[in-house]
Amino acid sequence: MTSKRVAVIGAGASGLTAIKCCLDEGLTPVCFERTSHIGGLWHYTDNPIEGQACVMKSTVINTSKEMMCYSDFPIPAHYPNFMHNSQVLEYFQQYSENFGLEKYINYETEVLHVKKADDFSQTGQWSISYRGTTSGADSVEETFDGVLVCTGHHAEKYVPEFPGLKDYQGKVYLSTRRGSWVLNRVGSNGIPIDLIFGRRPTLYLKSQFPFLSSKFSEFTVNRRFNHELYSLRPKHQIWSQHPMVNDDLPNRLITGSIKVKDDVKRFTQQGVEFVDGTREDNIDAVILATGYSFGFPFLAKEVVGVKENRVELYKLMYPPDLEKHTLAVIGCIQPLGAVMPISEMQCRLATRVIKGTTQLPPWGEIWSDVRLREAEMAQQYVTSRRHTIQVEYMGYMDELAVLVGCKPDFAALFKQDPLFSLKVWFGPVYPYTYRLCGPGQNKDAKQMILTTWERIKEPLQTRPMGDTLSSKPSQLKQSFVWFLVAFVVYKIFQLLSF
Incomplete structure (x- = not known):
């Protein structure tokens, strides 16, 4: 029997894992990449192309x-x-x-349009038109059994309107509308901060006691530097906006090389006037860091419509009204965490749906989930173009893992290895966690988790230190203590409710 053919649009961080997941499920991937390389925005170039995002050289x-x-x-x-x-x-x-993905990639190939095949309601197939970007050849049209849209959400730069902006004669532009909570990469004891906060007890605290969680987090970041003293403190709570991660900003502020100003009111030919009435003249460079506008120009609006960075997708993946769920949008998310493992989990789900081994819920449940997500996002985050596709790494990964069938079974893990199960529950939620059981189970996942500290430590151990460094940090103990605190607070709230 011929395997189903799946079109993968884009060979960046999401497209590569889409190809891999297709192969894992016995599907045949055909990837279209309009550039001559993999990596998407992570492929730095000195000559960026309009409409194609690129990291900075220093990123x-x-x-x-x-x-x-x-x-x-x-x-x-x-x-x-x-x-x-x-x-x-x-x-x-x-x-x-390692996984032999490149042979499935068609470089310098642009997808022109993706539309339903004539018999879509029966087959779920898609008709895709594409052409080479350098050959000058005519476009080609083919039919595919599924489509994974992996173009991400960093494409067209968003330029807001400011009075006088067109007349301004500086080189580059910068605008900021509100203050920000600033996280640094290095947490307590020199441990990467996401290994400290990216744990299930933390998720439990944030979900059950959002106010207390925010206050504790604000107290923690203020211990490094007082945000109000540095004119950075916003009006909103710390988890009501996607936080900034920057290690250098406090040092720049305290040395005077950066000054925090209010929102921009208007631009003059050589300067800027701010809403608080102050102004700065003879500015050499202003960087306009206002993000991106995302969209899918090759898709009909009735399939996936985007307006002001708002899009209605089930699990931020599926157009709710499609008769067949054979098209999925991958990586169109703004996570508190990394995109790569989330895109991989999305692809694990999408390929199983295309294959037919996983079924999505009925239409009514799908729309209920879409509306609930919109409401929760509006309640938690300040209104902004960047907060329309926001997800929490752990919670969202668990949502998808339930559908895939690979969410860790802690009861089974505890029976097999009690100490390891506690390490998984109280430790960081590594991507390997979702390979411990279910479809896609990896026999090496346990060892990957047990050896994480060695991989964390190796690049830091650049000279002999004898036996002064313990083999593992005390994060497990800290997580356990915080979980006990959360449990006690929860019980107090229960008693007070009576």
């Missing part, structure tokens, strides 16, 4: 390597915990080579 990843890797391919131990963008690209190349 360093904001999530640590153990929390951003694909679940069956750890990042090399000698790589730094927070990698430069060139090393992220190297990792993608290693991933592609």
Whole structure:
């Protein structure tokens, strides 16, 4: 029997794992990549192309390597915990080579349109038109059994309107509308911060006691530097906006090389006037850091419509009204965490749905989920274009894992190995966690989890230190203590409710 053919649009962080997941499920991937390389925005170039995002030359990843890797391919131990963008690209190349993905990629090929096949209601098939970007050949149209849209949400730059902006004669532009809570990459004891906060007890605290969780987190970040003293404190709580991760900003502020100003009112020919009435003249450079507008120009609006960065998708993946769920949008998310493992989990779900081994819920449940997500997002986050596709790493991964059937079974784990099950529950929610059981189970997942500390430690151990460093940090003990605190507070709230 011929395997189903799946079109993968884009060969970036999401497209590569889409190809891999297709192969895992016995599907035949055909990837279309309009550039000559893999990596998407992680492929730095000195000559960026309009409509195609690219990291800056200095960009360093904001999530640590153990929390951003694909679940069956750890990042090399000698790589730094927070990698430069060139090393992220190297990792993608290693991933592609290890699983033989490149032979499925059609480079310098642009997808023109994706539309339902004539018999879509029966077959779920899609008609795709594409052409080479350099050959000048005519477009080609083919039929596919499924489509994975892996173009991400960093494409067209968003430029807001400011009075006088067109007349301004500086080189580059910057605007900020509100203050921000600032996280740093390095947490207590020098541990990557996402390994401290990316734990199930933390998720429990945030979901059960959001106010207390926010206050504790604000207290923690203010211990590093007082946000109000530095004119950065916003009016909203810390988890009501996607936080900034920056290690250098406090040092720049205290040395005077950066000054925090209010929102921009208007631009003059050589300067800026702010809403508080102050102004700065003879400015050499202003950077307009206002994000991106995402969309899918090759898709009909009745399939996936985007308006002001708002889109209605089940699990931020599926157009709710499609008769057949054979098209999924991958990586169109703004996570508190890394995109890579989330995109992989989305692809694990999508390929199983296309194959027919996993079924999505009925139409009514799908729309209820869409509306509930919109309501929860509106309640938690300040109104902004960037908060329309926001997800929490752990909660969202668990949602998808339930549908895939790979959410960790802690009762079964406890029976097999009680100590390991506690490590998984109280420790960081590594991507490997979702390879311990269910479809896609990996026999090496347990060992990957047990050896994480060695990979965290290796790039830091650059000279002999004798026996002064313990083999493992005391994070398990800390997580257990915080869980007990949360449990006690929960019981107090229960008693007070009577």
